[in-house]
Amino acid sequence: MEMNRFKLQQMEEGVKAQLKTESDKLTNMYVDVKTTAQERKEQETTVRDLEERFEGIKNKIKEMDEKEAQKIAAQNKNKNFGNNEKDKKIKAKAELIRNVMAGKEVTKEIKNVLGDGEALGGGNKMLPVTMTNELLYEPLAKNPLRGISTMTNITNLEIPKITFSLDDDDYLDSDTASAKELKADGANVSFSRNKFKVFCDITETILKGTETNLVQVVDAGLQSGLAKKEKKVAFEISNPTEASFYKKSTESGNPFLIKAIEEDTMFESIISCLADLEDDYSENASIVMRKIDYFKIIKNLANGNSSLYTTQPELVLGAPVIFCDLATIPVVGDFRYSHFNYDLEMYYDRDKNVKTGIESFVLTAYLDHKIKMKSAFRLATVKSNTP
Template sequence: MNLYELKMALSTVGDQLAATTREISAKAADPGVPIGDVQSLKAKKAELQERFEVLKEQHDKAEAEMKASFQKNKLAGGDDPKAKAVAAKASLIRSAIRGDSVSDEVKAALGDGNSTGGEKILPTTMTTELLHEPFVKNPLRDISTFTSVTNLEIPKVDFALDDDDFIKDTEMAKELKVSGDVVSFGRHKFKVFAPVSETILAATDTNLVQTVESALQSGLAAKEKKVSFATTPKAGEEHMSFYQKDSNGKSVIKEVTGATLYAAIKGAIADLPEDFRENAKIVMRYADYMDIIETLANGNATLYQAQPEQILGKPVEFCDLAVDPVVGDFRYSHYNYDPNIIYDRDKNVRTGIWDFVLTAWIDHQIKLKSAFRIAKKA
């Protein structure tokens, strides 16, 4: 048995021993209970006590060996930085799920310099990789801006000239006049749960870390897409969606309509100001794109082999949540995470599965609405 299995067995036998002790006291105090029953319970208690002591001896030995090995080899992986990081992450996850404290060496290996001890703040290495590694499942990861800064404030426009006539009477100038030229990012809390079975917890460091990180990354990506393309956003998150409506029910981002969706997309691209049109991209549903291809091809298989950019004139990213295609310069779509991500754990008593829980704070700001258009079929 490994150390984790010994801990679980020790806990189980210990609970049984405590329950038997209480039962002996209750029955001994009841004159109506035959003394033979009490003696049977005492024999059972002696057996459980012996089992407990055997398990405790094995547990203490295994724990001592592990600590000695840990001190001797530092973190598993030796001098290989990647292997050492994986071992440290695995140790962090296991410690969090079991409710143990995280060793200083693990914190140091993961770049945790938190002055308060850091036992509940996700260390720097994991935070950086979770927030900044490209996520295949979120197409906006490749085209939007991502940062991790507390209380971030940034200018909406990246540059200015000494003569500001270059933006006079444009949508951008009007927008800056109405909403100001600085974007302030807020903190919107959400949680991601990564289920961890006992077999995965006892698996190799690599399997454990891959399982948990994959789940957390998928959760973060899903949240990013959900807030960006919500047609009915949660209260307080309206500004994060490209489909935000004003008080009159009108789209905050300008809509461009066309007789067909293809015509609407082409019209939206043409309607963008030149500076935004140069870097424009299209985010749309794959099903809508295939409908366009089917209409344009009219039985000609050649178009099915062409790249989306050749068909629509701009690079395309597919997202099933984009019910109406969004066209624009996605550099002005900016996600910011508070770097103080928190981890915790919870157990589903029905299934026995542990949840490694990540609490994060996100904000998505569309820095310039005038940099985008929404294409809609009339």
């Protein structure tokens, strides 16, 4: 079975971590008078084996990247840029960006290519439909919750917390956490409008460069800005709001609004969180945690067994694992009940930093994140600093 790049990269990270551990062990053995020559020789063999595996995996990734780059280059060489629908949209987006940065009105023709120009009207600053959709639903965006959380772009959104009902009123056991939550907080959730801006700096060189490069730079900058804001809102721990998984509780017994499960180790806590979820949530549960915490768990579980570093995280912890650098406390649950909504239309403008002289393409958006059912999640906390 051919290994894809993602799995190879996971293997590379695992072997790299194990290589560091074994290399450090070998270094300590050199200065430890109690170790024998045979023990040091065996440890050297282990380190060389890991080095060879690490280089082999790295070369395989490089080979895959080179093949993909050659494939893209061949496609670009063989096509007549500007004739297909994708190229027309890239050209229109580049013209929109250049017009905005030059202080010119964005024409109806440009908006017709990127969205409904008639509906948008002439001369206003709404972001065209195509650009909005790509910014919100592009799978390569850097918010790891995209793909497991719900993403919408609906004005004045109000939705039911649970999207089904039965003719029997007792379908939801009144003793479950879900039933108590629905009774306490209501069956519907309404999204609010929280305004923020994303600034994408554009140099004169980029602005005058190729259309493809200009669009790539602006798209990447705006996507990264939106994704960073989404992550910060969902995992804010210093001053958390209702939009954060870490919103504090005023009631005694649980420090957070979401139920926290505390165990001696993070591994035990995550397993307990999965076990504590109701069936409707556990079947679709995922684990969002920091990569450094996962590798600490692996280091403890491996106990010198390097094969565990290359095992899929899902097989180790019992549910799909998504890494997020802001998830300081692992969040376990059904992330379909984590919902990001962008209200109203996105607006564009330009801004200039008078100190640097660099101009920015500015995007204004309205975001809210709702945890539709807190019962669908658990927080994995530990009694000590031990992972």
